[in-house]
Amino acid sequence: MFFHIVLERNMQLHPRHFGPNLRDKLVAKLMKDVEGTCSGRHGFVVAITGVDNIGKGLIRDGTGFVTFPVKYQCVVFRPFKGEILEAVVTMVNKMGFFAEAGPVQIFVSNHLIPDDMEFQSGDMPNYTTSDGSVKIQKDSEVRLKIIGTRVDATEIFCIGTIKDDFLGVINDPGAAA
Amino acid sequence: MSVEPFNRLVKLAARAFYDDITMKGDNQPKTGRSDNRGMAVVILDALTRRQWVREEDLAKDLKLHSKQLRRTLRFFEEEKLVTRDHRRETAKGAKIFSAAVAATSDGQQTGKEGEEKQKMHTHSYCCLDYAQIYDVVRYRLHRMKKKLKDELEDRNTVQEYICPDCGRRYNAFDAMRLVSPNDEYFHCENCNAELVAESDKLAAEEMGDGDDNARRRKREKLRDMLQKMEVQLKPLMDQLARVKDLPVPEFGSLQAWEARANAAGRAANGDSGANDSSKSSQGQGYGGTPMPFLGETRVEVALSGVEVKEEDSKPDAASTSMKVLPPWMIKQGMNLTKEQRGEVKQEPKVDHNSTPSGLSDDKKSKVNDKEDEKDIQDAYIQAYYAAFIKRQQEQEAEKKKQQELENASNAPNDISSDRKVGMKSKRQEDERDDDVEWEEAPTTGTSETHKLNDLNVQADASGDDEDDIDWEEG
Numbered sequence: 309m310f311f312h313i314v315l316e317r318n319m320q321l322h323p324r325h326f327g328p329n330l331r332d333k334l335v336a337k338l339m340k341d342v343e344g345t346c347s348g349r350h351g352f353v354v355a356i357t358g359v360d361n362i363g364k365g366l367i368r369d370g371t372g373f374v375t376f377p378v379k380y381q382c383v384v385f386r387p388f389k390g391e392i393l394e395a396v397v398t399m400v401n402k403m404g405f406f407a408e409a410g411p412v413q414i415f416v417s418n419h420l421i422p423d424d425m426e427f428q429s430g431d432m433p434n435y436t437t438s439d440g441s442v443k444i445q446k447d448s449e450v451r452l453k454i455i456g457t458r459v460d461a462t463e464i465f466c467i468g469t470i471k472d473d474f475l476g477v478i479n480d481p482g483a484a485a
Numbered sequence: 486m487s488v489e490p491f492n493r494l495v496k497l498a499a500r501a502f503y504d505d506i507t508m509k510g511d512n513q514p515k516t517g518r519s520d521n522r523g524m525a526v527v528i529l530d531a532l533t534r535r536q537w538v539r540e541e542d543l544a545k546d547l548k549l550h551s552k553q554l555r556r557t558l559r560f561f562e563e564e565k566l567v568t569r570d571h572r573r574e575t576a577k578g579a580k581i582f583s584a585a586v587a588a589t590s591d592g593q594q595t596g597k598e599g600e601e602k603q604k605m606h607t608h609s610y611c612c613l614d615y616a617q618i619y620d621v622v623r624y625r626l627h628r629m630k631k632k633l634k635d636e637l638e639d640r641n642t643v644q645e646y647i648c649p650d651c652g653r654r655y656n657a658f659d660a661m662r663l664v665s666p667n668d669e670y671f672h673c674e675n676c677n678a679e680l681v682a683e684s685d686k687l688a689a690e691e692m693g694d695g696d697d698n699a700r701r702r703k704r705e706k707l708r709d710m711l712q713k714m715e716v717q718l719k720p721l722m723d724q725l726a727r728v729k730d731l732p733v734p735e736f737g738s739l740q741a742w743e744a745r746a747n748a749a750g751r752a753a754n755g756d757s758g759a760n761d762s763s764k765s766s767q768g769q770g771y772g773g774t775p776m777p778f779l780g781e782t783r784v785e786v787a788l789s790g791v792e793v794k795e796e797d798s799k800p801d802a803a804s805t806s807m808k809v810l811p812p813w814m815i816k817q818g819m820n821l822t823k824e825q826r827g828e829v830k831q832e833p834k835v836d837h838n839s840t841p842s843g844l845s846d847d848k849k850s851k852v853n854d855k856e857d858e859k860d861i862q863d864a865y866i867q868a869y870y871a872a873f874i875k876r877q878q879e880q881e882a883e884k885k886k887q888q889e890l891e892n893a894s895n896a897p898n899d900i901s902s903d904r905k906v907g908m909k910s911k912r913q914e915d916e917r918d919d920d921v922e923w924e925e926a927p928t929t930g931t932s933e934t935h936k937l938n939d940l941n942v943q944a945d946a947s948g949d950d951e952d953d954i955d956w957e958e959g
């Protein structure tokens with residue numbers, strides 16, 4: 309799920325950036341530092357949409373770096389248990405398959421794949437129904453449901469299932485090709 | 486559109502899901518007295534007999550404290566079974582509603598007029614929302630079943646993997662780290678052996694240490710629960726299926742319902758003052774399921790009910806007791822009771838007739854003149870029919886003999902229908918002015934019965950009764 313929230317961060321700026329463009333430099337560094345990172349608490353920071361407030365800088369003893377408290381708005385993405393996501397399959401093996409929904413890695417183990425889908429090994433390992441009408445392989449797009457998340461300080465990992473109503477392949481590039 | 490199947494649905498759902506729900510205040514200790522389980526069912530049942538109802542009235546009808554009722558109704562509102570409406574209104578506004586109730590059901594008017602003239606009061610109204618109830622019950626059943634099934638099939642459990650060599654356990658969250666760059670399998674971090682999925686191992690070994698036993702027990706319990714659910718909720722599911730294609734009774738919003746009910750009431754009463762609530766005073770309460778706008782018949786009960794009752798009960802009694810068959814319908818071989826033959830009823834009449842005549846009491850005979858006449862007629866008719874039946878029997882016997890004769894000689898195809906013919910002819914004779922006919926019959930010939938029967942047989946052969954007469958006359 310996406311959220312638009314306000315976060316705060318203490319930015320350390322090298323003294324060489326001090327000058328007329330200090331603010332721009334600060335924002336650029338904020339984007340570079342924050343976007344694409346993941347915090348266990350808020351999820352993945354997708355984009356910074358604005359800087360609300362930059363507080364008074366504090367000069368560090370010894371280094372000369374200055375610390376600015378910065379309040380900024382950003383869009384974050386945080387997966388939840390029970391959430392339905394659309395994801396792209398990145399890898400298929402006999403244990404199941406891996407997929408990505410943006411920055412989130414999801415593993416679907418083979419017992420959470422419908423029973424009528426069999427694993428086919430080979431050049432392009434895949435799961436296929438007995439009549440061959442549905443196939444899951446690398447780059448397939450699937451809709452899945454998250455049944456569990458593990459949130460570390462810097463990483464979120466999800467377990468998903470496609471063994472439920474309206475889940476499964478939504479677009480098969482192999483079929484189109 | 487009938488509300489009855491939906492009411493049954495509500496009642497079943499109430500008993501299935503809300504039977505043991507207790508409504509208690511936040512700070513009320515749970516004691517024996519405050520245990521009001523079953524109240525929810527009572528309230529829902531009461532609502533099936535009403536449409537929109539003011540909550541105070543409902544509380545009064547059910548002899549519940551209005552606070553308690555409101556708490557339960559709030560709960561039902563959350564459960565999406567009931568729609569509620571609140572509005573601030575003066576006594577007049579309340580009267581409009583009362584008129585609407587009166588129009589629908591001759592409902593009791595509980596509110597007293599006159600008092601609280603201009604004060605504004607907030608009144609709450611409630612009504613069953615059948616369409617939503619149908620959906621809610623279905624959804625509830627679906628969720629119950631799905632939850633049990635999911636757990637049974639381990640759908641939402643995180644797969645576990647185990648190292649066959651060192652016994653180290655991993656779960657699916659570790660999967661990312663475990664994928665080896667060399668092949669597509671998961672490998673133990675410790676000894677690099679290939680991991681197996683936990684359930685596969687279970688299926689393969691089926692050893693059953695304590696953990697497995699617990700799991701199996703849980704599984705059995707789940708399966709048991711699912712089965713029980715199927716059995717116990719079957720009536721409810723059946724009712725859902727029955728209701729599926731029926732149009733859902735819709736009462737609309739309170740305002741719309743009120744307007745409609747008043748209009749219907751006005752049309753039914755034919756009076757202009759629809760808000761005149763005096764009409765309702767004669768009502769006896771809420772009757773059945775009032776559906777005013779469907780053109781329900783209004784039943785006016787006259788309070789001088791004695792006459793009505795007698796009138797009502799008479800035909801009832803007559804219809805329940807066995808009918809006396811008219812004598813001409815009674816045939817030999819019919820299995821009838823004495824009452825049906827009219828024997829019991831006629832006997833006392835004859836007695837009654839004989840006693841006054843024996844005494845020759847003028848007064849009495851004068852008074853009973855008409856009755857006596859009737860009795861005499863009855864007696865005559867009885868005697869006549871007795872003679873008639875005797876005659877019939879004689880004739881029958883004669884005919885049989887005759888037919889046997891004929892049978893022996895020729896025309897075997899006539900026999901099959903002889904009985905019918907005989908009866909028919911008798912009735913014909915009965916219809917005619919019999920005296921003349923009977924008198925005439927001997928003149929035509931010496932063997933009167935013989936001839937008559939002969940003719941009848943022939944008439945049967947031609948299949949027409951009219952011919953019979955022609956023959957005779959000719």
Ligand SMILES: [Zn+2]
Nearest residue numbers: 648651673676
């Ligand atoms: Zn190992």
